[in-house]
Amino acid sequence: MFENLTQRLQETFRKLRGKGKLSEADVEEALREIRIALLEADVNFKVVRDFISNVKMRAVGSEVSASLTPGQQVIKIVNSELTELMGGRESKIRYAPKPPTVIMLVGLQGSGKTTTAAKLAYLFKKQGRKPLLVAADTWRPAAIKQLLVLGEKIGVEVFSAEEGEDPVEVASKGVDRGKFLGCDTVIVDTRGRLHVDDDLMAELGSMQKVIMPQEVLLVVDAMTGQDAVNVASSFDERLELSGVILTKLDGDARGGAALSTRAVTGKPIKFVGVGEKIDALEPFHPDRMASRILGMGDILSLIEKAEAAYDKDKAVELREKLKTAEFTLEDFQDQLEQMQKMGPLDEILRMIPGMSRIKGAADLQVDEHHLRQIEAIINSMTPEERRNPEIIDGSRRRRIARGSGVRVQDVNALLRQFNQVKGLLKQFGGGGKAKRRAMRKGIIPFLQ
Amino acid sequence: MVDSEFLEELEAILIQADVGINTTERLLSGISERLKESRQREASDEEVVLRALKDEIVAVLGPPEPLRKAEEGPTVIMVVGVNGTGKTTTVGKLGHRFRAQGADVIFGATDTFRAAAIEQLEIWGERAGARVIRHEEGHDPAAVAYDTCQAAKARGADYVILDTAGRLHTHVNLMRELEKTKRVVGREIPGAPHEILLVLDATAGQNGLSQAKTFREAVDVTGIVLTKLDGTAKGGIVLAIRDSLEIPVKLIGIGEGIDDLRDFDPIEFADAIFYDLDA
Numbered sequence: 086m087f088e089n090l091t092q093r094l095q096e097t098f099r100k101l102r103g104k105g106k107l108s109e110a111d112v113e114e115a116l117r118e119i120r121i122a123l124l125e126a127d128v129n130f131k132v133v134r135d136f137i138s139n140v141k142m143r144a145v146g147s148e149v150s151a152s153l154t155p156g157q158q159v160i161k162i163v164n165s166e167l168t169e170l171m172g173g174r175e176s177k178i179r180y181a182p183k184p185p186t187v188i189m190l191v192g193l194q195g196s197g198k199t200t201t202a203a204k205l206a207y208l209f210k211k212q213g214r215k216p217l218l219v220a221a222d223t224w225r226p227a228a229i230k231q232l233l234v235l236g237e238k239i240g241v242e243v244f245s246a247e248e249g250e251d252p253v254e255v256a257s258k259g260v261d262r263g264k265f266l267g268c269d270t271v272i273v274d275t276r277g278r279l280h281v282d283d284d285l286m287a288e289l290g291s292m293q294k295v296i297m298p299q300e301v302l303l304v305v306d307a308m309t310g311q312d313a314v315n316v317a318s319s320f321d322e323r324l325e326l327s328g329v330i331l332t333k334l335d336g337d338a339r340g341g342a343a344l345s346t347r348a349v350t351g352k353p354i355k356f357v358g359v360g361e362k363i364d365a366l367e368p369f370h371p372d373r374m375a376s377r378i379l380g381m382g383d384i385l386s387l388i389e390k391a392e393a394a395y396d397k398d399k400a401v402e403l404r405e406k407l408k409t410a411e412f413t414l415e416d417f418q419d420q421l422e423q424m425q426k427m428g429p430l431d432e433i434l435r436m437i438p439g440m441s442r443i444k445g446a447a448d449l450q451v452d453e454h455h456l457r458q459i460e461a462i463i464n465s466m467t468p469e470e471r472r473n474p475e476i477i478d479g480s481r482r483r484r485i486a487r488g489s490g491v492r493v494q495d496v497n498a499l500l501r502q503f504n505q506v507k508g509l510l511k512q513f514g515g516g517g518k519a520k521r522r523a524m525r526k527g528i529i530p531f532l533q
Numbered sequence: 534m535v536d537s538e539f540l541e542e543l544e545a546i547l548i549q550a551d552v553g554i555n556t557t558e559r560l561l562s563g564i565s566e567r568l569k570e571s572r573q574r575e576a577s578d579e580e581v582v583l584r585a586l587k588d589e590i591v592a593v594l595g596p597p598e599p600l601r602k603a604e605e606g607p608t609v610i611m612v613v614g615v616n617g618t619g620k621t622t623t624v625g626k627l628g629h630r631f632r633a634q635g636a637d638v639i640f641g642a643t644d645t646f647r648a649a650a651i652e653q654l655e656i657w658g659e660r661a662g663a664r665v666i667r668h669e670e671g672h673d674p675a676a677v678a679y680d681t682c683q684a685a686k687a688r689g690a691d692y693v694i695l696d697t698a699g700r701l702h703t704h705v706n707l708m709r710e711l712e713k714t715k716r717v718v719g720r721e722i723p724g725a726p727h728e729i730l731l732v733l734d735a736t737a738g739q740n741g742l743s744q745a746k747t748f749r750e751a752v753d754v755t756g757i758v759l760t761k762l763d764g765t766a767k768g769g770i771v772l773a774i775r776d777s778l779e780i781p782v783k784l785i786g787i788g789e790g791i792d793d794l795r796d797f798d799p800i801e802f803a804d805a806i807f808y809d810l811d812a
Binding site: 124129196232311361 | 545548549550551553554615616617618619646647648649650652653655656657670701702703704734735736737738739740741743744761763764765766767770789
């Protein structure tokens with residue numbers, strides 16, 4: 086479904102080609118698709134409406150820069166607007182001038198507060214700080230035990246009371262305990278609650294008054310839909326949040342909730358949870374999040390990276406060869422080298438628009454080992470063999486296999502793949518689109 | 534004909550209920566057809582349009598479907614879902630419901646991953662009056678499922694409810710582990726698991742569809758439990774799920790209490806989406 090969306094966007098943008106300035110019609114057509122993209126990404130309906138009208142104002146009449154198509158220009162504006170809206174730069178924890186820094190984690194049930202509390206404590210510990218965890222969720226069955234287990238796992242002390250005790254009191258005692266132990270950071274885990282539950286929201290208010298935290302962080306599930314705005318604004322009204330932590334980003338949710346919460350509270354996202362492991366907590370990068378929500382991949386940085394690494398002359402030469410299907414294993418070797426200059430392949434792949442949305446792509450891993458193997462095989466060939474693979478007979482295959490430390494079957498497989506790619510190139514001749522498709526196919530066989 | 538402003542309002546309500554843009558468009562074009570057919574073109578009455586839309590939603594959701602039961606021997610229910618949707622709580626509530634009907638219920642603590650998940654289930658077991666079969670944290674979930682089935686057979690229990698670990702549907706290995714648990718259960722008790730319930734958080738957005746799809750592919754989900762409907766979220770993604778995957782909603786969770794589990798009622802659900810409009 087998402088893949089279709091990206092394709093649709095690209096289809097729209099293909100239509101908007103070769104004009105100097107963005108006309109209102111161009112922009113509107115593009116923005117129609119952007120609107121759908123944002124709604125599919127769970128950005129709140131009203132937030133989308135405002136966003137679209139802002140972009141429209143900015144985009145209409147703006148110059149299309151020489152290196153971009155009008156469609157790309159609109160994406161660029163959308164992307165920078167999104168990034169800006171989400172806070173420009175990453176935001177850090179506000180430490181108390183006089184320790185301990187007190188951090189309160191709040192949110193709906195099941196958003197991941199307890200796990201996040203432990204992850205934060207672990208992060209602080211790694212930074213050389215001395216954290217204390219406070220188990221102030223005295224309601225959910227075994228929530229205290231959960232934090233105790235996690236605390237033990239990471240070697241961080243946990244202050245806890247009995248289940249059913251008054252959470253405000255527990256939090257207050259916890260902070261005192263932190264001072265007593267000389268801890269510089271106290272993380273208070275609270276019970277999950279609905280934003281419409283007046284009593285429980287009031288309870289958080291009193292807790293805040295008593296422990297006076299530097300940070301009140303709302304923990305939000307990245308899979309949250311339209312309701313994120315209601316949740317975030319209610320918590321913010323009551324507690325004046327200092328920021329947001331977005332969890333479960335290791336799934337395939339596009340995470341529109343990030344934009345929604347930011348838009349209605351104006352508060353920065355400080356961290357994102359990216360896995361079940363205790364170290365799976367990362368600083369928030371607005372630019373990456375913007376691309377994810379848009380579902381267009383990190384296309385700009387891909388272009389940048391490619392331009393920086395790619396030898397232009399060789400690229401032209403390669404293009405010529407592709408046109409005439411005179412693509413040899415030597416060119417292939419060149420191509421591999423160029424690609425490796427761009428960085429780890431799976432990183433590059435992640436930047437390709439829509440890649441993360443393709444079914445099964447989540448566990449798609451580029452086998453760098455396999456790639457090195459291929460390189461070794463080609464390196465073990467004579468220049469003549471590379472230019473003219475037809476001459477590689479059985480005994481040459483055995484020699485190449487020995488030389489590169491692989492099995493003969495591996496050499497066979499490579500030659501087979503190479504011939505397939507070449508066949509495709511021939512088939513598609515000089516056509517631009519077909520050539521691109523063939524080039525993609527040329528890369529795909531090396532993915533597992 | 535009703536003015537387009539009203540239709541836009543309906544569109545906004547549906548999208549904000551997490552129905553998703555595709556399903557929203559389909560629903561709205563569906564009612565245009567419906568209105569045309571019934572020669573109510575002149576019906577400028579907003580009430581008529583709203584009625585038609587609610588009917589369309591109820592039609593998509595289909596009639597309520599009761600939980601399946603084994604013809605003989607224990608009925609096995611597997612409770613699955615992503616992290617934090619309320620699986621353990623749902624197991625507790627479900628156990629309580631069966632106990633109240635006089636059934637003998639056993640819980641299997643197959644969430645051996647999350648810290649203190651086993652203890653959490655034990656507390657629910659106590660509340661509901663269900664025995665809990667458990668191993669240590671970190672043990673093989675399939676082994677726990679096996680032991681639970683053995684215990685159920687030995688005791689002639691009526692229900693086995695397995696609380697599985699929350700897992701993001703994108704983690705392939707964890708999904709395989711779930712398949713394995715299901716296989717083990719099927720080997721031990723013929724026809725089991727009789728129900729595989731996907732617990733879906735009502736606050737979930739469009740990703741709910743992806744969750745349902747992947748879980749269905751892995752373990753053939755038979756029904757959905759839509760939890761946390763006591764907040765302001767409407768859980769509209771179940772419409773898209775029913776529409777494209779044909780998985781029915783069977784139960785809803787409406788609070789933290791042990792009684793806060795209800796049968797799903799499509800008409801109530803449709804009404805709730807437009808609650809603010811009616812008010």
